[in-house]
Each structure stands twice: as structure tokens, then as C-alpha cells.
């Protein structure tokens with residue numbers, strides 16, 4: 001636990017960082033001006049987070065005041081993209097480190113750990129730390145969930161924390177690539193089942209003939225090819241959570257088997273006469289309109305209600321553009337780590353491009369674009385020139401909007417044909433245009449006899 005002073009005039013940002021730090025058991029004091037801050041500089045803080053621009057003066061000159069009044073306290077500068085040079089300047093003047101706004105949770109935690117571990121050099125260290133302090137120096141860049149700051153993200157986070165501790169089944173809806181699986185994992189991790197397995201099953205990828213064996217397991221010799229006993233996903237998830245992705249793709253027969261298992265909380269492996277009790281929580285996801293499928297008689301209503309004790313809609317990226325750069329920074333850190341690169345951030349024009357684009361492939365597309373751009377970047381910053389042309393040529397992207405209605409069954413075959421024509425039969429591009437995953441497109445092609 002550290003005692004932390006946050007000096008920032010942005011009330012929303014201060015509140016966010018305060019809440020975040022309190023969650024990690026730190027004691028936080030917030031002041032919105034230098035004048036207010038100077039009244040509490042009595043050496044009682046382990047670390048001070050200081051904004052560069054405050055209504056009554058600039059952060060860099062306030063560094064001298066801090067150093068005079070409380071010489072051993074490390075100061076971390078909070079900066080936006082355009083101010084990185086000033087942050088480096090502040091470090092030359094004795095700041096301990098800097099973090100970028102909007103902040104990366106792991107970067108903040110790392111900087112606190114470093115600052116509280118070694119305060120001995122905070123007083124007059126003038127050598128800037130390695131340049132990538134805010135994101136790419138992070139010890140561990142994990143695939144964990146990043147929570148945004150937009151209203152849509154706040155609502156999502158609120159729903160997740162409300163439903164997570166219960167044992168309710170949750171139906172997670174949202175377009176392809178919005179982060180449904182990440183939401184499911186987050187629900188699991190915030191539940192009392194977190195010490196048990198989280199098993200994700202892609203229902204769209206399981207051929208219906210082997211689905212019951214995949215779900216419930218089989219015993220040796222129960223069918224040709226069953227050469228050993230095999231545990232199914234339900235048994236593997238025992239005690240924990242099973243996540244049924246693309247649940248709308250299950251065949252009617254498999255839906256019946258699934259319903260039975262969920263009602264009875266017992267499973268019987270294929271070829272076995274023994275029933276096994278399972279204690280699992282069920283989360284399911286769909287990027288289709290499952291209610292419509294129920295109306296059309298393609299999805300069982302009883303199963304729908306069993307899965308949908310609570311529902312969470314994951315917003316499309318276009319509906320939470322305030323979060324764009326938070327996610328972009330997160331994916332940048334992951335890409336740096338995976339590719340062994342040290343790209344610092346995005347230049348102004350690149351940010352403008354990212355912000356103008358409508359992101360039909362949502363977070364998955366953003367992640368891919370950033371990974372590719374990091375690979376192509378030779379300097380410190382991602383520039384417009386390394387971004388894919390479709391991201392920068394906004395007019396082209398608007399083409400996608402007419403295709404964003406695949407869930408309406410009546411016209412979907414026609415839309416699929418049109419998308420394939422437009423992309424010269426390139427399924428990946430067609431799926432992107434239609435705003436569905438490739439798996440979903442392949443399934444639909446099969447359904448409509450377009451897969452030859």
C-alpha cells in the first residue's frame with residue numbers, strides 16, 4: 001500500500017485514477033490545483049502524480065516546489081501524447097518517470113512499484129529512464145481486460161461487476177471482435193469460481209456429429225476413432241465456468257442435449273451408462289440476433305431463456321470512440337512485446353486516421369492494425385504511412401455500412417453474394433465487410449449452399 005497524491009485539474013480523470021488506485025489498496029489524496037496541492041506537501045506521500053498543465057501554473061515548475069518541501073518523494077508526470085517531450089524534460093529536472101494519459105493500468109501499477117521500491121535516487125536523478133517507460137517497459141503485458149472511460153464502457157464494467165459474483169447464466173451479445181470472450185473471462189475472474197477452470201468452447205467450429213462427444217466426453221470404443229476415454233468440456237470446466245461462444249451456431253439436436261445438461265447439471269459421456277454431476281456456471285455469446293432465431297424456430301426458446309438469465313451487450317468500437325486510444329495503447333504494448341519492438345506511440349496524423357475510421361471489425365481489427373503497424377514502424381512513432389490504406393481512406397470504409405445488416409435473414413444470402421462479388425471472393429474481406437467472423441461466414445455459406 002502506498003500513500004499517493006494526485007495533482008490534476010481534470011476531475012473525471014482524477015476520479016478514475018483515484019478509484020483505480022483505491023482498488024489496489026493505495027491511499028489517495030486528490031488536489032485539482034497547485035495552490036491546493038502545496039498545502040498538503042508535508043512529506044507524507046510515497047509518490048506524487050503530477051499533471052503538466054494546471055489552471056494556476058505548470059507542473060514542471062512545481063517540481064522544484066515539491067523537491068524543496070519533500071525532497072525524497074518520487075514524482076510521476078502525467079502527460080498526453082503531444083506532451084511526451086515535456087515529460088522527458090521534466091525527468092531531466094528530477095521527475096521519477098511519466099505515464100501517458102489516458103492511463104494504462106499496468107503502467108501505473110509498475111511505476112508505483114518501481115518508485116516505492118527505490119526512492120533513493122528520486123531526489124536528484126537527472127538521467128531519464130529508458131524512453132518507453134509508460135507502456136513498453138511493462139514487465140508483463142497480459143491479455144487482460146482493459147476498461148475504457150466512455151459511458152458505454154462504464155456501463156459494461158458496471159454490469160460485469162454486478163452479475164459476476166452471482167451464479168446467473170449470462171448471454172453476451174455484440175458484434176464480432178467487440179470483446180465478448182474477454183467479457184466472459186472477466187466475469188469468471190470476478191466470480192468465486194476464479195480458482196477453477198474457464199473453458200471456452202467455439203460452438204461454431206464443432207461439427208454437429210461430434211458435438212456431444214466434445215461437450216460430454218466419450219468412453220473408449222464408443223464409436224470408431226474413440227481409442228481412449230476422453231473428458232468433455234463440461235467435465236473439464238467442473239467447478240468453474242464454461243463459455244459457449246457462437247452459441248447460435250449449434251444444431252437443433254445439440255441444443256436439446258445442451259439444454260438437458262444445463263437443466264439437470266448432469267452429463268453422460270457418449271457410450272457410458274454413468275451420469276456425472278457437474279457444477280458449472282454457463283456464459284454464452286452470440287453475434288447474431290438469437291431472439292430472431294427463436295422466432296424463426298432455429299433456436300430453442302427454452303434454451304434461450306436458460307442461457308439468458310442476464311444479458312450483457314458489448315458495445316461496438318464506433319460507439320465507444322473515447323476509448324479508442326486506450327485500447328490502441330494497450331495493443332501497442334502487446335505488439336511491442338510480441339515483436340520485440342520499442343515503438344513509443346502514435347503521431348498526430350496517425351491518431352487522426354484511427355479516429356476517423358469506423359472500425360467494422362471492432363477491437364480485433366484495431367489490434368491487427370496496430371500489430372501490423374508496429375511491425376512496419378522503424379522510428380519511435382506509428383505514422384499514417386504504416387497504417388493500412390482502408391483505415392486512412394475513410395470514404396472507402398463507409399461502403400461497409402450497407403453490409404452491416406447480415407442478421408436480417410431475408411436478405412442475408414443476397415448480402416453475402418454481394419460481399420463476395422465486391423471482394424473478388426476473398427472470404428476474409430467479405431466477412432469483414434459483413435461484420436461477421438470468418439467462421440460465421442463459412443457456416444452461412446454452407447447453409448445457403450454457397451460453399452462450393
Ligand SMILES: Nc1ncnc2c1ncn2[C@@H]1O[C@H](COP(=O)(O)OP(=O)(O)OP(=O)(O)O)[C@@H](O)[C@H]1O
Nearest residue numbers: 144145146176177178179180181182287363364437
Ligand atoms: N476490453 C478489452 N481489453 C483488452 N483487449 C480486448 C478487450 N476486448 C477485446 N480485446 C481483444 O480484442 C480481440 C477480440 O476480442 P474477443 O475475441 O473477445 O471478441 P469476440 O467478440 O469474442 O469476437 P467473435 O465474435 O469473433 O468471437 C482479442 O484479441 C481480445 O484480446
